[in-house]
Amino acid sequence: MTSSASIIRVSAAVFINEDLEVLTVRKRGTEGFMLPGGKPEVGESAEQTARREVLEEIGINLQPAQLKHLGTFRQQALNEPGMTVEAEVFLATVEGMSWLKVHPQREIEQIRWVHPRHGVMENQAPLNTEEVFPALLKLVPDYSSVESLAVFCGSRTGENPAYAQAARELGQRLGQEGIALVYGGGRAGLMGEVSDAAVAAGAETYGVIPAFLQNAESAHHQLTHLEIVDTMHERKARMAQLADAFVALPGGPGTLEEFFEIWTWRYLGQHNKPVFLLNINSFWDNLLIMMEGLKHEGFAAEAYFEGLTVVDTVDQLLQEITGK
Known part of the structure; x- marks a missing residue:
């Protein structure tokens, strides 16, 4: 049981941009990112604390009607070892905001946007x-x-x-989950x-x-929708x-080309949109080593890996996609 002396009570606000990313902030002299917010002053309600802290930290003047209580959450504190933070968290609604105009203020040194499912969670x-x-x-x-999920x-x-088994399992699960x-x-x-x-499971299929691959790849005429295009470029653009969301299963050069392009x-x-590698039977391990090498040698920034998630099973993939 956590003693009251080891609890830090704060209020915080969640801002979500058009890409469904959440605004997080880093205080000067620290490495970790948290939601904008802080400790209450004497006599403040949790909502008043959130509004004041947001104004001080990122310059957004919220009105009470713009805040909706999301919940009360407890977890270990980021910057105070041995302490637990108890946060009253509010979801902020800001219409027509130009997020490029939002800048760190006072003790805040950096703003970082992160997708709660597919973003880089480091720090x-x-x-x-x-x-x-x-x-x-x-x-x-x-x-x-x-x-809808694009499968390469x-x-x-x-x-x-195991590769064919995973492909069949994925098609079946898409039908069960109502994902095209x-x-x-x-x-x-x-x-x-x-x-x-997917067809057998009742999924909508695109x-x-x-045209030049209809015979070589045996065009599937039992799909819900089958589109014939002129070029590979049109194929990839239309699928995108x-x-x-996108996932690459085991495949050859064509699969690699589709994955790397998207x-x-x-x-x-x-x-x-989120991009996944379904690493059945460690199929993509060598590719992942090569990709880490690109980063190590300075040819790919850490940001390149945002939105890319590696999963080992179809279950993990569907959990990531559906949040279930």
Whole structure:
């Protein structure tokens, strides 16, 4: 049981931008990021404390009607060893805000935006990662908005039966969860395994295939939607348009090319959708080593890895996507 002497009581506010990222702040002389907020002054309500601290730290003057109580959360304190922080957290609604105009003030040295599901959690306060972010994923409807998943995978099944098994499991789970499948439109290899399973499970299915590959990849004519395009570029652009998230299963050079392009598009700001690697049977381990090498040698910034999540099982993938 935590004694009252070891509890730090604070109020904090959650700001969410158009990319569903949460504003966090770092105080001067510290390394960790927390929500804007702080300790109450004598006679203040929790709401009044949150409004005052937000104004002092990031210059936003909130009115009472703009705050909705999200909950009371407890977790170990970020900067005070052995202490527990108890936070009254409010969800702030700010219409038409230009977030580029929001700057650190007073003791705040840096602002960082982080997606509560797919963002880089390095140096985030335990209160954020263990309590507030999971609560947001459950309580804020926008975070459950993944309605379609683009699947990049091989036109062969590979040597290990585990790859086809995972593809079938994924297709079946998409149907069960009511998530549409977006993929390359073929029926060969893992593409056929995932799409056949999705069709059988009642999932809505979108296939996008270039005309010149209809025979080579056996265009799947039992899909809900099958689109024939002229080029590979059109195929990838259309899949990116249709999907709310992306995952790469085992595959060959074509799968790698699709994955790297969509991952790079995210880094360049062309989209803010989550990207996953489904690392069945450690298939992507060598690729991950190479990717770490890019970062180590100075060719890829840490920001490049934001929004990329590696999962080992279909269950983990669906948990990340649905928040369940």
